[in-house]
Amino acid sequence: MENPKLNIVEAINLALKQEMERDPSVLIFGEDVGKDGGVFRVTDKLQAQFTEDRVFDSPLGESGIAGMAIGLAMYGFKPVVEVQFDGFYHQMLDQMLQHAARMRNRSRGRYTVPMVVRVPSGGGIKALEHHSESIETFVAHTPGLKVVYPSTPYDAKGLLLAAIRDPDPVIFMEPKRLYRAIKQEVPLEDYIVPIGVANVLQEGTDITVIAWGAMVREAQAAMENLKTNPTTAQYSVELIDLRTISPIDQATIFASVEKTGRLVIVQEAVKSFGPGAEIAALVAEKLLYSLKSPIHRVAAPDITVPYLQAEQWYLPNAQQIQNAITTVMAS
């Protein structure tokens, strides 16, 4: 059969459907995921196929969703739960941090929590307050959790399958701005994109740009813009889609920065204390003397995500990335 061209929503839906067919222990629940198919339609038609026994609406309580998933996971099921929006992850933070992330350690391996929390993430869709948050720092700062953040339909399917099959809890962040922005051929057959492996989207020798989630598209746009100017068109940029926030793919990052000697990190989240800071620290620890110029971070300012009128000013954009690349190349 020919491989379909899918957007990210469809690719995730396909992964869920195929994994539920393959593995009867997979369950889906969360707010509005049943008949409604989720507010973004990611779980569309799954209840019809797998019945309410396996795909069901939960009462409106995120702590309850996470806590029940932990119990089910310890008891041999593979819950894939949905948080309706990034901002409401915080209602389940307690359960995830205190229990999902620690059960293996606390029980010295006797109990494990193989669950997935799907989190529509980030801004750019002109939504209400708490609907445009970047929570990767909160989750990545929790030992015991893995955090992945695909930016393409292909990776979305492969990473989700890897996440569901992973023996530990995985936070699966979905760039909601890109949900329907790109279509890509997605294999119908089974495949995984391994957790903890970044993707070098474009090879280059002058400068490394690292991004994840929706920022990958912004970085790509910046690279297109660079081509329009004869000087900057000379820059050989290596673009890395991080794909997994935690555990971070140090090998790929180090190999690239060792080669280029220059680094720009792009994160949608507020600047301070984010994954960008972690990457910069890793590079400083390991490769400080290979750097030809200071590391540069492009990130949101350290403020509350503003209401929608100001989103255009707040979100990191291609122009800022382009400027950062130019600055680093010039210094």
Add this chain to the structure above:
Amino acid sequence: MSDIFSQFDPLLGKRLQIMDENGVISADPAVSALRPPELTDELIKQAYEKMLFMKMADQKANNLQRTGRMGTYASIRGQEATQMGAGLVMKPEDWLLPAFRELGIMWLHGIPIENMYSYWMGNEMGSRPPENVNCVPISIVVGSQMLHAVGVGLGMKKKKEQKVAVAFFGDGATSEGDFHEAMNCAGVFKPNTILICQNNQWAISVPRSYQTASTTIAQKAIAYGVPGIQVDGNDLIGMYVAVKTARERAIRGEGITLIEAYTYRLGDHTTSDDAKKYRDPEEVELWKPRDPLIRLQKYLASKNLWTQETEDQLTAKYEKEIEAIVEKAQAIIYNPSDMFDYTYAVLPPQLQAQKEELLRNLPQI
């Protein structure tokens, strides 16, 4: 002494309703006697006119969204009497802690409609209440504001003030843990608080029956040692009586009351939702005749206080007023530096630097 809580014991399946859906006052003298003398026909007429205004302002918000001038909006359509009933009781010194489906009560409590429009248009200035208005900003995080109302009400009690804090929230919100902590703390501390659940039967696509196995939401109060009552939320008089009773109890120091306003969300969840996907249209048809405005029209008509002509005149007048409000809302400009300036009382130097850099690089607006 019998009170409305035993008269309308939720565990016995009782619901307070004084005016039915045909606009007829209950024939039961024990029920009709609950209508207090100050709630005159003239006052009901004024209340109806305010409900008409809020219905139109609500419709306008939907239209603004549809024409791209507003972001997502959550309509109050069908829930006007719940909010009006509370609005008639609340005093300006009382505090309001709304969820997000409260255009009516927020307006009645003093938030200008243009502020609310500006809010839904995506400007934080719209959620800054005027100095003399005691209403905290809209709470998007479902279920999070009830505890705040318990805290504010506890403060009022500690200061021995004759005021109350009133939180509004939905049926879905009662599934959040914070609801239960609010109820529990309130049972223990007896704050000057009223919790009003607008049970509109749906939480996006999830029906009330999926939120809780309890027959009513009101009965949850009993386990926390506080009174709870289910009221026909589309009955203005019933709502008035319940909220007035709750306010008097609070001021006497007797603590909180949980009021379940049994109503219906006639529209979609928000402008981003399509209820046809999950809700049987027949259910909506069933509720249409129970519209809180229609029954008041019938009642007022029976008193010669309503005609189609007066309705048309009012509608025309309100339309003009609302147009002017839209212009005011659109005139509320977003100043980019505001994004930074309310993060802390004093902006730390590194944030000041970030602010300068961002403003310097902004494309000319």
